[in-house]
Amino acid sequence: MKDVDEIEFEIFSWLESCSVDNGSLAVAEYDVQICTSLGKRQSNQDRAAFILIGNQRYAQASLACAVVADGMGGMREGGLAASIAISAFVAYLNAGYTRGGLKSLLLNAITHANDKVFEKFGGSGGTTLSAVLYGQQGIVGVNVGDSRIYAADNEKITRLTIDDNFAEQLKHLQPPSLQTRPILRDNRLLQFVGMGRSLQPHIIDLDALNDGVILLATDGAHFLGDAALNELFNAGLPTSSLHTNTIDISRMCGSDDNATAILAPRNIVFRSDTAQSHLTRIHIPGNTLTIGQLSQHSPSQLRKNSPISSEELEKPVVKVSKRIKRSAKSKKVIDSEEKKLKSDSIQPSLEFIDANDSERQQER
Secondary structure (H helix, E strand, C coil), rough: EEEEHHHHHHHHHHHHHHCCEEEEEEHHHHHHEEEEEECCCCCCCCCEEEEECCCCCCCCCCEEEEEEEEEECCCCHHHHHHHHHHHHHHHHHHHCCCCCHHHHHHHHHHHHHHHHHHHCCCCCECEEEEEEEEEEEEEEEEEEEECCEEEEEECCECCCCCCCEEEHHCCCCCCHHHHCCCCHHHHHEEECCCCCCCCCEEECCCCCCCCEEEEEEEECHHHHCCCHEEEHHHHHCCCCHHHHHHHHHHCCCCCCCCCCCCCECCCCCCHHHHHHHHEEEEEEEEEEECCCCCCCCCHHHHHHHCCCCCCHHCCCCCCCCHHHCCCCHHHHHHHHHHHHHHHCCCCCCCCCCCCCCCCCCCCC
């Protein structure tokens, strides 16, 4: 049986050979749909997949995951970084050691992906990553970068994430009267998968969501902004086409970037033959990869190789007010902004922002 490194390499090789510039996918039995579009770029550096894991090695249960990654075009080999991240992320979901539930597994998986991308590029290349993980225990999400996760029910569509950039991380701390300042139009990322050990992924508990659908979108897809996205949703168009409509309207609004969106259900009921097969199936637009069961490692071996400590696993879910990443390059700017806030006696808001990002004055 294959070990983790072998399966990671198998996924990576497959992704690099099969990823398409334009394409769509429907996994009908699980109501999952993916659409990706090249735009006016020379290559598509987005990667997206829907994964079915028949029997996770240590959880002894079936899992499913929708994941999207947007390789950073302003850095080295964005598409390659996205493929490495997805490959490492999925490989850890398959065989990573976990005794702490879905959140622990998801946090370990994205940290493992971060380590692998950093190992390749040393911090000079990276990718965003947004994912939703389904299991018998419930549903949980993770987000790093400026790809987004939305939830839509019968009444509205709600953004569940805040972008990891200067503009959004500072904007939600300030009242509307101060939101015209130049730094609040700065879309440079504060953190990304591949930045190294200082990464702080945002884990999102999704169990409280109403019935409906979940939308994952790269910045080329959510270019139209939250307000326009809500208008699109309220126009009465079929929810089943929300992912393609989001990309189409963003193109009309001027998005030239790669655009990828995944539409997934609020809940997944696993078919009985999924667990019995002990197989993992990875679906991307235009192709599907089936992988056999991984070799078993002892818990002590996997604890030793785990990319995150047991103490970190016990930390609570990151609160919105803590989401400003203090990287070496951004610390001085963020600190100066916070001092201005304190001097003006402004209290930070803990609510998610409702920003319209159709004006993008800088590329990442």
